[in-house]
Amino acid sequence: MGDETAAGELLPVNEGLVTGIDNEPRDVQLLGSKCDRCGEVSLGANAVCLNCGSDRITGIRLAPEGELWTYTVIRHRPPGGYLGPDPFEPFAIGLVELPDGIRVMAPLAGDVDSFEIGCRLRLEPWILQSRDGPAYRAFRFAAVAG
């Protein structure tokens, strides 16, 4: 019960997917799993390797910076319990290739027309407030300045 409680209840958007950085509770890092047998890296804390099925896994934190591999623009409010801006604003999502050898699907912060394949992106926290319940520590990528 520390800073997070003081800042209001902040839950990871999914258990085993994201974590904060020490002393900066509203920051974010992506968790990953590296297989001790085949070396494959997968997103989140997984009990078995999604590639070879081995359960000899080392938990890692994924690199915060990568390159855009592909992207699209979401023009209509996604169905179900989307917690982004209300009223809805179109936003880009993409697959961001990290040096860990994985492409992670994530929302992209910024002008929907500003992205191109190969551009440098950096992970940033995205706090999502549910209507009556908790706020979630989620993530997105934004263009690297300069």
Added chain:
Amino acid sequence: MPDSDIVILGTGIHPFGRFDKTPEDLGVHAARQALGEAGLEWSDIQAAYLTRMYLPATSGARILRRLGSSDISIVDIEAACASGGAGLRQAVLAIRSGEVDTALVLGVEKMPRGFMDPSMIYADWQVRMGLSMNPAYWSMRARRHMHEFGTTEEQIARVAWKNHRNSVENPNAMYRKAFTMEQILASKPVCDPIRLLEICAPNDGAAAVVVTTARRARQLGGEPVAIEACAHTVARYSADFRCPADSMSATISNPGPTRVTSQKAYEQAGCGPDDIDCFEVQDTDAFCEIEICEQLGLCERGEGGPMAEEGHTEIGGRCPVNMSGGLISKGEPVGASHLGQVVEIVSQLRGRSGARQVEGARVGLAHVLGAGGNCAVTILAA
């Protein structure tokens, strides 16, 4: 090509669209038609498979009891967009085992309007973060293909133009309206670069086939069409980036579901893409058809856009694709879509497709692909 010992003797379809009808109404319509075409009664069926994704448990028994009481095995089968192929494969295996000689495969779907309920396939966090839009996954594939191979928005639109035009001649399609290239390119982007007139809509429908042995078909007469191959697979890790995946490997490049499944089917049938006269393939969106043509081996990787643009996939072209109008114009009742393709191919191979007939079609292929990398390929021969 080896003689197949298993054939489709009867086909039935309830038009795809939106109807104020129950799944029972839709399914009974298609099943009766298939039985009638085969010259058989419900009491002649020794095993039945109901393929569906959105209907509740034991829908097969609920629907088929309307045809009369029986004590045969009736099983519901679900494999996302490939459900129909997974069901047809079970019928083939049951007949090949010798336990039964005549089976019914019935696909029925009644879909919610608009975008599918994301909680059926996505995790809560993906929904919260707005990562649960199916078209986004297809669109990201399209964007990458454009980047790697120079595929254009016009080439993608050309696929939609062809399929909408083909559907005008198909009484079982939902939309039967031709659009100009300008109208398609002016339609609203859903997820860039994919536009509204370039994607399929979930809807309602049913399709059925009666499957039996070649020997029984000879006794019964009629117009049997041979099942040369029926394969279903679920893609291995990172072979394919498809909903609801949250990431993919940047280091592993396994062959994707369409390549793996069609390879199995080609091996079963003892033929290759050049031996096939007509194709019905998954056109969830117009780009998807371009990529699938490449993965089925109709052209080299990256050549799918030019192939569409040059008209090779039109009726009368080198390899006609989606003569029925495809899912873009028929709509996609998920559990019934593959059997709907099979109904079209059977009609083509019998030479009964009227204005959308591919001249002299002797061999045809049906392909579906969907959530989780589920893929089915069926090859039929006259």
